[in-house]
Amino acid sequence: AQTVTQSQPEMSVQEAETVTLSCTYDTSESDYYLFWYKQPPSRQMILVIRQEAYKQQNATENRFSVNFQKAAKSFSLKISDSQLGDAAMYFCAYRSAFVGGGADGLTFGKGTHLIIQP
């Protein structure tokens, strides 16, 4: 079974600064997807960024980028120019690329609470 570990229960950053959230995972599969989801106080899960394991290039979405290290099984999220609206719980998630057989659901880490200080 796959596991996802987020070792930072809480992180704090000054507005406009850069912060990096850590995520490691364990899997024996070679093809999979990794995601970062944001959950604000409304509790709506919002996709921040995704990475396909077969792609060597790190994904970027505006101020959000990842550092994907497949050999080290590490998938960190960097948020540049932090804004007050970035304050939320951030969950790292894993999904097998094998479709069917009950392997489609996401495995989540425990989350990191990101605080933005004005």
Added chain:
Amino acid sequence: GAVVSQHPSWVICKSGTSVKIECRSLDFQATTMFWYRQFPKQSLMLMATSNEGSKATYEQGVEKDKFLINHASLTLSTLTVTSAHPEDSSFYICSANPGQEGTQYFGPGTRLLVL
């Protein structure tokens, strides 16, 4: 695109009653939908995979007779919590992914409180 809705957003019920939660994909068809549960200050845990036209697949430890799932169409899955008890109080979230691209989009969730 890729919008998922849930209804109701909030439900309070008495112990012993059953509650049905609907999950709809509004702008795409989904042969598979997923149900998660989230307890306060905890992460999301996959409960079951809902398959259109066939039986749901439940995760280990999830009682299939308590959490009945029906996926009657390509845009609707329902989760029924039968004979609900206070320990079933939680936040229930569904998700679906359009096509085979891998990304799951989530509904806004349903808060269930069993008195």
